[in-house]
Amino acid sequence: MPNLKDLKNRISSVKSTRKITKAMQMVAAAKLRRAQEAAEMSRPYTERFNAVMKKLAASVGDAENAPRLLAGTGEDKVHLLVVMTAERGLCGGFNANIAKLAKAEAADLLGKGKTVKIITVGKKGRDAMKRDYGQYFVDHVDLTEVKRVGYADAQAVAANVLNRFDAGEFDVAKIFYSQFENVVTQIPTKQQIIPADVGDLDEADTETFYEYEPDETAILADLLPRGVATQIFSALLENGASEQGARMSAMDNATRNAGDMIDKLTIEYNRSRQAVITNELIEIISGAEAL
Numbered sequence: 001m002p003n004l005k006d007l008k009n010r011i012s013s014v015k016s017t018r019k020i021t022k023a024m025q026m027v028a029a030a031k032l033r034r035a036q037e038a039a040e041m042s043r044p045y046t047e048r049f050n051a052v053m054k055k056l057a058a059s060v061g062d063a064e065n066a067p068r069l070l071a072g073t074g075e076d077k078v079h080l081l082v083v084m085t086a087e088r089g090l091c092g093g094f095n096a097n098i099a100k101l102a103k104a105e106a107a108d109l110l111g112k113g114k115t116v117k118i119i120t121v122g123k124k125g126r127d128a129m130k131r132d133y134g135q136y137f138v139d140h141v142d143l144t145e146v147k148r149v150g151y152a153d154a155q156a157v158a159a160n161v162l163n164r165f166d167a168g169e170f171d172v173a174k175i176f177y178s179q180f181e182n183v184v185t186q187i188p189t190k191q192q193i194i195p196a197d198v199g200d201l202d203e204a205d206t207e208t209f210y211e212y213e214p215d216e217t218a219i220l221a222d223l224l225p226r227g228v229a230t231q232i233f234s235a236l237l238e239n240g241a242s243e244q245g246a247r248m249s250a251m252d253n254a255t256r257n258a259g260d261m262i263d264k265l266t267i268e269y270n271r272s273r274q275a276v277i278t279n280e281l282i283e284i285i286s287g288a289e290a291l
Contacts, residue, residue, distance in 0.1 A: 004276065007269040011262060018258035024090065025251035032183070032244035039180050039234075039241040046234045053227055054198045059216045066217065069224035072195035073171045078115040080138075080170040080194075081106060082161065084177045084235055085125030086243045087144050092253075094178060094186060094246035099128035101188040102176045106133055117170055121157060121236075138164075149240055154233030161232075162225055165194055177235035178242040183249055186242035193231050196224055 060066050083102045085095045102125075106116050118133055120126040121141040130137070141157055143149065161173055173194035178186040191197070 004269065004272055007265060007272060011265045011269065014258050014261050014265065018255055018262070021251045021254040021258060025248055025255060028244045028248035028251060032241065032248055035237070035241040035244050036180065039237040042234050042237050046230060049227065049230055050198065053196065053220075053223065056216045056220050056223070057196070057198045060220060067221045067224055069165070069194060069228070070196050070198075070220060073168070075171045076114070078117065078170040078172075079109050080117045080119065080161065080164065080173040082119045082121065082157070082173065082175045082193075082232075083125040083129060084175060084232075084239055085120070085122035085128070086239070087123045087142075089124055090250060091243050091247035092250035094243055095122075095124040095128060097186075097188045098176050098178055099125055101190060102129065103132060105174070105176070105190060106136070119157075119160065122239075138169075149233075149236045151229070151233050154236055155229045157232050158225070158229035161194070162228060170194075175232060175235050177239045178246075179238050180241035180245060183245040186246055189235075189238075191231065191235070193228050196227060 057070055060070070081102055083098065085098050089095065102118075106118070109116050116133070116136045117138045118129060118136045119139045119141065120129060120137065122143065126137075126140050139160060141160070143153060146153055164170060165173065172192065174190055174192050176188070176190055179189045180186055
């Protein structure tokens with residue numbers, strides 16, 4: 001049985017930890033509101049942008065002069081996986097769930113004889129993927145110094161991916177991130193960005209006729225690179241909200257667990273103290289009887 005001093009020190013240590021987790025929970029709650037608003041405000045723009053892209057793609061069809069970002073290279077051999085996670089931990093299973101989805105995709109592609117290349121955005125994703133798939137890394141994007149993710153950061157990541165595509169380094173590119181639902185639920189998501197995944201073209205609005213100037217192919221050639229940046233920016237915003245939600249939930253659980261541990265240690269401390277006092281009384285009474 002630990003002595004009273006050890007129990008007292010442990011209770012003090014757990015109380016200090018509870019203060020830290022409570023503070024982190026409050027900070028995450030404050031950041032969550034801004035991050036959630038940014039993610040939710042980006043969704044209508046992204047949805048409308050995708051709808052326009054679908055209409056343009058439906059108009060172009062399978063034309064031979066369709067942009068490569070839409071038509072692809074005609075191959076399906078080399079896959080680029082862009083794994084986007086947080087720079088910090090202490091947010092539950094947020095980072096691990098994204099990495100798990102990316103690992104499953106990489107294992108599936110390698111099992112089919114495909115070539116896999118990986119770009120990580122966020123230190124935790126790099127650390128999670130490095131042990132099993134470190135040999136497939138081609139680049140890492142560090143956002144440690146970025147206080148608030150902006151469109152310029154997404155453009156930098158998109159430029160990296162697009163330059164590699166223009167150089168013929170891969171055929172298909174997918175991003176991995178976590179879609180924000182609420183504080184408790186964040187959904188690991190896989191999304192193809194190259195060739196552009198515009199969905200089922202048969203479902204595009206064909207009842208309304210549009211005349212484009214310049215033609216659809218020229219517009220797509222200009223919009224598709226922006227579409228890649230838009231998808232990456234939207235994913236980064238979703239990740240930001242998901243990270244803060246997961247951290248808030250994790251720190252809340254940690255605070256509760258610390259409180260439970262303090263209660264148990266306090267009971268143990270009181271029992272040990274009572275046992276010490278009882279022993280001292282027995283010794284005093286035994287000594288008095290001996291006299």
